[in-house]
Amino acid sequence: MSTDRTVADLVVERLVAWDVERVYGYAGDGNNPLLGALRRSDIAPAFGRARHEESAAFMAVADAKYSGAVGVVTSTQGPGAMHLINGLYDAKLDSVPVVALVAQQHTSVLGSGYQQEINLGNVFADVAGPYLQTVSSAEQVPLVLDRAFRSALTHRTPVVVILPHDVQNLPAPEFGGELGQEHGVVVTTPEWTHGVTAPRDDDVARAVEVLDAGERIAILAGRGVAGARDELMELAKCLDAGVTMSLLGKPYVDESSPLVGGTMGHLGTTASARILQNCDTLLIVGSNDPWTEFYPEPGQARAVQIDLDPVHLANRYPIEVGLVGDAALALRELLGRVAEKDRSAWRGDVEKWVRQWREISRMRSEVPTRGLNPELVARRLAEHIPHDARLAVDVGSSVYHYVRQIDLPTSVHAHLSSTLASMGCGIPYAIAAKAAAPAKPVAVLAGDGAVQMLGINELITVAEAWPGWEDPTMVIVVLSNRDLAEVSWEQRESESQPRYARSQEVPEFDMAAYAELLGLRGIRVEEPDQLAPALEEAFSAGRPTVIDAITDPDVPLLPPFPHGREMLESMRTGLQAEGAAGEHALDLLETYARMEEERFT
Secondary structure, three states: OOOOOEHHHHHHHHHHHOOOOEEEEOOOOOOHHHHHHHHHOOOOOEEEEOOOHHHHHHHHHHHHHHHOOOEEEEEOOOHHHHHHHHHHHHHHHOOOOEEEEEEEOOHHHOOOOOOOOOOHHHHHOOOOOOOEEEOOOHHHHHHHHHHHHHHHHHHOOEEEEEEEHHHHOOEOOOOOHHHOOOOOOOOOOOOOOOOOOOOOHHHHHHHHHHHHHOOOEEEEEOHHHOOOHHHHHHHHHHHOOEEEEOOOOHHHOOOOOOOEEEEOOOOOOHHHHHHHHHOOEEEEEOOOOOOHHHOOOOOOOEEEEEEOOHHHOOOOOOOOEEEEOOHHHHHHHHHOOOOOOOOHHHHHHHHHHHHHHHHHHHHHHOOOOOOEOHHHHHHHHHHHOOOOOEEEEOOOHHHHHHHHHOOOOOOOEEEOOOOOOOOOOHHHHHHHHHHHOOOOOEEEEEEHHHHHHHHHHHHHHHHHHHHHOOOOOEEEEEEEOOEOHHHHHHHHHHHOOOOOHHHHEOOOOOHHHHHHHOOOEEEEEOOHHHHHHHHHHHHOOOOOEEEEEEEOOOOOOOOOOOHHHHHHHHHHHHHHOOHHHHHHHHHHHHHHHHHHHHHOO
16 A cells, blocks of 8 residues: 555546546535645646635536536535535536535544534435445545546536545555455546437338428427537428527527527527427427427427437427437438428518517617616627627526527537526636636626625636636626516516515625726626627726626516417516506516517517
């Protein structure tokens, strides 16, 4: 046994063997041995220090999303471990590979109710279902880490490796030689690969029969089309199909196409709703989008679904045929077999709805409001963001404006906490995007409520890190409306109740001044004609810049019609109960409703 290297050193060596470039986390006594090993190593991954473990977990998730690698995060035991949970669920629900290295108290005190002793196996059992393991011996380390990475990559999920403090300090064994065949020792290597799964030929034939029979075909594209962008659009043109996307699929679909109606769902576009409402055939590609009430009515459309995971087949909508396999390969199989057919009437309808929606989107952004119209802010950001940028979107009303106003080329990598929909992810995501691609500009769209959750603290991380970035451009656009706007509109729509100001008001906070305090650039914008100059300055400032956009919280988050029409009365009831305070929002709601009715009659 060597006395020069410890288990913590062995962990670092294994991370290097798995080509890990960054480890995010926060220090504590429990993971001090691991952090010490990172310090000692000349080839160790860089350590990305967050201000809170939840942020560190978000960073690991975002790193995996932006880079395509496995995200890695570490924490101490007890409260540090608990703080990871939210970010790890973000990884689980969005199917992202993350390895969490979580410290635990000394093995000699476990079971005694010791300080910061928590049953971590129980805590992480659900979020790390495919692989959750406690390291109990030095010889076990390579096996556990190799299995952890392979499990994360294979299942596209978070996994957890628990490292008791005393085990981290054990001497590291020298593997090979006499240990190679020793009973009770498993020697593994850090290798993983995957094949390309092709759908069964008979399933493809059945899918072709369904598609050939269709007169009005819709395609719903999810994250699974990331490697099949060209094939997707080629098939859409071949079938004259209208294309809609899930929120996770939005970054991978060319929204400049006249066949692309935008994102579906409550936060989606009216064009997407019309396509799904009127189709007679639905092709779902790599999507598990939860907005089931926005799918075609049951029995309305014959459906085919392509997914790499058979568990997802028919999970959101009844299907006739499931194709299990790689999306690009499956789409190419369909392209080679579907028959030519005249669907020009349907294509004409789709293109008309797309044009109508784009006109509504523009008109919405131009509606006069008290303070800036947040839809105009998002639209101006889309006009100024560089073609090779990374975009991070926080959760809240900002997601609606991202979906409805920000149509980006697929060269812009855009990500958010989609399925978990956790506020506070935006700035941590942006930090990881910059770490993964330090030469690329980064932009953030976030609400003031989300920024006050975690972002204010992580701006300190930005201030600490940016002098080392190859390109210092990070533009953080904060929609400061002093309200949890999405929650307020949900209360009116879903409950027919007035906004509860005490629970939904966000304290006013001068984000621009705070940015300047940290040594960043801060710009306060209150008038529409200030937006373009502010964005031009921000993207050329030579340092991270916070644009504090003072926006109107009363801009409606109206669902796309016809679903939105069904919710109008509930929203009116809630606003009328607010009295004079709700009059401005009610006027805007009626304006938005008229736009929908006039453009889509």
